[in-house]
């Protein structure tokens with residue numbers, strides 16, 4: 001059955017596209033002229049919506065985008081995004097033609113992929129620019145630095161493929177004190193030297209942490225993700241200050257109180273009765289649970305905002321519901337707004353606040369909330 005309904009949920013993620021554009025301009029302003037800033041829009045734009053986020057960044061001047069998988073690149077191109085779209089995580093061989101039809105830029109790390117791109121380019125009587133990924137300390141994707149020379153020769157020997165860039169990734173650039181960024185950067189510089197100077201190759205390794213903390217590693221392009229969505233990778237609010245301005249979180253997550261009740265002292269709350277009231281307690285029942293990306297590990301730990309005040313989660317977070325303590329908040333009734341992420345009145349709950357309580361990082365939290373709820377775009 002194919003039923004399409006367009007009804008609203010209680011739970012909504014608001015995405016402020018002006019904040020996204022502001023963050024792109026702010027980061028661009030600290031990058032020297034001539035160095036590009038690629039906007040990472042993988043993870044459905046870190047939960048903010050890949051296409052809408054890319055459009056907001058494009059309006060702010062962005063011309064280069066990054067996604068994880070080929071299908072995301074195709075979706076982005078079909079949505080009308082112009083400029084370069086980098087596909088970071090390879091491709092399924094029988095999908096290779098889409099690189100050509102959607103004009104995507106492959107990041108390559110295997111001889112098989114390079115050979116297949118070369119064959120396909122020849123069949124189509126065209127050529128394609130590839131960026132070669134080197135593993136400089138992340139131990140994730142990428143060829144070993146010692147193999148760069150061989151891969152460069154392979155690419156040069158094959159018709160239809162052209163080495164346009166060298167790519168790597170930092171494992172710890174969110175930490176200003178870590179020496180690993182310097183070590184990885186030296187490895188990358190040396191690997192890039194193996195390419196030789198005949199053609200101009202675009203070198204890029206700097207993620208948000210490096211753009212903010214290690215600008216000397218920018219090379220020809222920065223690749224920012226989390227900072228564009230308003231959060232510093234370190235989770236330290238002080239690191240959200242960039243020059244004279246601040247990164248602006250773009251996501252807000254709200255729900256509506258569905259029931260208010262008062263329970264007596266000694267009442268167990270939610271599955272397993274992991275919380276038992278010590279006094280008469282006023283509860284608000286919220287229609288939010290782990291199905292909505294709100295982590296169950298916030299049971300007895302999370303906080304929400306109601307009438308501009310903090311209300312603590314009591315007992316376990318269920319699949320679709322949780323209970324919060326509103327004993328100290330007057331006049332709460334069904335239908336009132338509750339804010340799980342973002343501001344209400346003078347109070348703010350950030351993705352880093354929630355993530356630290358949940359034992360995770362803002363990145364994961366934004367993906368979980370953003371990709372499991374209805375999104376509403378505001379300017």
Ligand SMILES: *Cc1c(COP(=O)(O)O)cnc(C)c1O
Nearest residue numbers: 040169207208223224225226233
């Ligand atoms: C996600 C990602 C980035 C962006 O990282 P942030 O820490 O969000 O800035 C850059 N490069 C690669 C390869 C990535 O996977």
